[in-house]
Amino acid sequence: MTTETHDISPKHGVPDWLWYVGVPVVGVVLYLLYGQLIPFSEWVTSLFPVARDSHTGEAIAFFFYDVPKVLLLLTGIVFVIGVLRSWFSPEKTRAILAGRHELWGYPMAAFLGVLTPFCSCSSVPLFIGFVSAGIPLGVTFSFLIAGPMVGPVGLGLLYGLVGWKVATIYLVFGFSIATVAGFVLGKMHLEKYLQDWVRELNAGPVGELAEERLRFVDRLKIGLEQVREIVGKVWIWVLVGIGIGAAIHGYVPEAMMLKIMGGEAWWSVPAAVVVGVPMYTNAAGVIPIVEALLGKGAALGTTLAFMMSVIALSLPEMVILKQVLTYRLIAIFIAVVSLGILATGFLFNFLL
């Protein structure tokens, strides 16, 4: 294997050993920086001519604590996930799922949806690739729901900013919604609502691509590439999200939050879903807002419903899927997933 890969390695660039030394060193440095976040944010806040315990002071401290924290967490998580995902590919996932008509094809699809790297811009070819290989429509939906909903970036940030309990609840329920919604959609026999040309493609071709042999250092490079691409893309959402979170943290009175998003207001769960679905941001942008909402006493169920509907259902993705699904199928898809989110929201508001 080494002789083979040697031929195609570029002669220029960083030698392998530097990767193996550099990655842990950078990891340790980031970890040490992570420990300095509170002194850093307090120091920055002290530079502003405002009282630390005023509304503005609170908002500033929140902002300068959360921005470096989220960016550091995001970098670490995206790197680790990027490396992990290099062992998975849509092609492999399809081979695993093809022909799985039995019940546990659904949770398996949801699980693989979390680990398979794919971007929303290729969800149409992916969808067709799955359906044409004989993967049941419902199983395909489980995969497509789980991917964005239980994204590792969102989970990691939730863990870092809000805590492991909420992160675990989110993981379990996000996963369950993807599994159950896929199952329900599968039982509804919706194949007739695919766009005509997709149905005709059913015995479609399977592109065979030789699996690339990667050395571990190649996986590290993939991880770094992911960091560059994802952090480079979402940082602006992170700033906006934390800005909104900071404003909530500093200025919104708790009494008002309890009235609007408290557990007593039953209508707040559907309202959160209605507001959340058309909102387009990603997990990195919405979780700082979630952190601030929960900190101000918003009910967990309502907040979960809001977060799930923002992350899992987005209008741009529906526009992309319009190429393969009819409006009717898209509407059913949104309805089933929203019902799952509503149920989760109500359950937690009722339990807590």
Next chain:
Amino acid sequence: MKTIKVYGPGCKRCAATEAMVKDAAAKLGIEVDVEKVTDAKSIAMAGVMSTPGLSVDGKLVHAGGLPDEAKLESWLKG
């Protein structure tokens, strides 16, 4: 003359891949005809599930993410 097809709905990385192909071909002095395939149906029919995908003379060689520069050159030469 080699026929290269770049499969992708028109995201940033697809354009980058196209540019990489042209650069590599110019560098190696190989004549290529680069065609962009943006239609979802044709992408799927070619068996591409993650974009950008790349085929050389009808043979699919790559799918998902930017191709490695060294590998790209070996595909163009081969």
